[in-house]
Amino acid sequence: MTEEPQGRELLEVRDLTVRHGQLVALHEVSVSVRTGEVVAIVGANGAGKSTLLRTIAGLHKPTQGSVSFGAVDITDYPPDQRVRAGLVLVPEGRRLFASLSVEENLLTGCYLKRGGAWDLARVFDLFPWMAERRRQPASQLSGGQQQAVALSRALLTNPRALLLDEPSLGLSPVALQRIYSVLPELVGSGIGVLLVEQDVRRVLRVADRLKCLLEGREALEGVPGGLEIEEIEAAYFGISERAVTSA
Amino acid sequence: MTAVATTGAVSPRNGARSGLVVSRSYQGATWVGAGGVAGVALLAALPLFASQGFVTNLVNLLILVAIATMWNALAGYVGLVSVGQQLYIGTGAYIVLVLAQNGVGAFAGLGLAIVGSALLAIPASWLVFRLSGAYFAIATWVLSQVAMLFVERFTSLGGGTGAPVPGLDVFGPGKLLEYTYWAALGVAVLSVISVYLLLRSRLGLVLTAVRDNEVGARSVGAHVLAAKRVVYVLAAAGCAGAGAVIAISTLDVEPNNVFSVQWTAYMLFAVLIGGIGTIEGPVIGAVAFFVLQQVLAQYNAWYLIVLGCVAMAMAIWARRGVWGLLATRLRLELFPVGYRVRLEERSTKKAGGT
């Protein structure tokens, strides 16, 4: 995992600043993702991780900075145009359509008909239980199953880049394992992944590169092999360099 | 917060040591107050020298001022969009009619119409306050429809065609117009003053908080429901006063007129044009509405079409209305209901500071 990824530049976020009213949620944050690469953003609650992903997906307007995707400036695109371009967010908390069945939820991913390797059959190959429960209301599924449907719904849009916002939130270790086991296959097919997580240790195992946010600013950046876990935790909680070395 | 927030916009960055001064009033307030009293006195004296036609027109304008002010109190301060205020215009008119039929003078009936309608508004509020937003709006409309269909069942009140208000001929036409005008002026002035006093009262803080953010107001424990009920009852009283004046000035009470949703259109358009959520807005809006109505009078209903389009456009693009635009530009506030925060500089301003 320490080797340099070979992919082309896919997503390029430059100096993004986002305000929620008076509050500066993000301050000049930059991040890039290449094809076939997993980039992770870690940070404590309120560090601006979700805001970053939501802004990249077009749900917040940045006051400053730009987002390019496949060398096209998409800063002013509405969310649906970004999906059309192949940039797809799996939002925090799954956000399935409660009154739609499992299958209908999946089919919303096919709405744009972008075309590509992902179709219903392939999703059912990946998660065989889904085929059996396709007629059930999505709201009846367990948390892990809902996360799988949310991920599959995003995959059915045939994305070029996936933004995953805390996929592990509220999941059992087993369910978590199952979601994360899908990542290598996605990355192998050339999808770039920008992953937000609170759990640093899990992230270190899957990420090619890593960035730590603290109160809306970049605190640390590196490749997992080149960073000590203490170093990351220090940046995560905002403990100063000196405090870390003296500890 | 109207013009309040824009005063004293001195950047603290210029290094001057400054203290915050909070005040309700401002330098010109006394003059505005004096001007207001003089204005009302002038309006009161008007029938002594103005033509009858002009005074008749002013009666209609004053009715509009009163109902627009009341609708604004509901929609602008507690977020209750009512499309059924004609309910209280109707009850006000019918109370005057019933009392007059039983020998009570029409102008004494006016006071009783206000009180009676306010009392009616209390149980009505129990029903409509179970709902919010569009539900509330439609429920108020349904209530006024029901009230209209109800009074139409009484043949003594003229059924569906209505009945003349008896006893008004004792005054003679000239005197009747004067009295009607003074009654209309009283209702309009009382409406504006009562909203002003309400906003300056302790409840006023709640009202402003609700206007700005209802959820926030609730979270600080404001008595939102009580505030809404007070405003609803006040608005009923004001509209009933207007309804009573309508009954007296038109000399008869027709259910299709007094319970007409057209009244809501008038108040709504006036408020949207003048500016929602301020005291001055509805008054200015009523005047603007009235002038347009007179100018476009020869084109029949086209004036309502034009006004409706203007009001819709203002609701979308110029939410603060004519008064909002004026007030920001001129830093005006005729009725000091907010608090002004001013930076008082204690040291000399640095050269080149903005």
Place this chain on the structure above:
Amino acid sequence: MTYANALVQGLLLGGLFALFACGLSLMFGVMEVINLAHGDIAVAAAYLAVVLVPLTHIPAVWIFVLVVPAFMVGGYFGQRLLIQRSLDEGPVTTLLVTFGLSVVLENVLLEVFTGNDQSLNIGSLVSGSFSVRGVILPYLSIMILGAALVALAAVQFFLSRTKTGRMVRAVADDREAAQLVGADYRHLFGIAAALASGTVALAGLALSMYTTVNPNTGPSYLLYGFAAVVIGGLGSLWGTLLGGMVLGVAMTMGSLVDPDFGAMLPYLVFLAVLAFRPRGLFPKKAIA
């Protein structure tokens, strides 16, 4: 026998109210908008039919073939150009703007067509009927109920079986999540508004065959339609039919006392439901 007759007439009348309610329910279910001009749109459709019938020589019964598509297109653009703009400003603005639209529509009709009553002439159909065991079944009422059933079924089919309909439901559930799978919610709101406008145009045609209309007819049918939505349980498409039938029966039963009471009783039923069962008599959560 009078009561049995009134009951049956009321149930048949439910179809007309359901046609008014269907679009209101859809708009509220999808975007939480109550269009206060809803009734006036129906009346405008009736007036368009009154103009078009002599012009095109299409029989009045078939004029919906022209009027309904026209109003669907109008509904789509009305949503995109007007309602959506007000929706972006907040729910209060939407109420104000749709009320303004209602007043403007009424007065335009008044200026262009005068305040006289109008109706669509459908010849002998209007009075034809047959009877079963003494209960009179008018052809026209049966036809209107049939039209309501077909319209409701068509909307239901669209929402549950088509790709776009599924997306309309998704947007109603969670607008943001729908955007994240590529939905342009403004377009989908436009589609919902087109359906609402189309069904209420049909309601207006039915109304002008059943009775007369004038520029001021709209608001009372907005209120009846809204009452049917609330009684039927908000957001439930078939609930509007049940709600409409409750109103219809209230109206015909009330008319046994006197006609004015017939107009009043549906409102009283509505207020009673609001006071005691605000979630409706037949509550259901999602749309369709």
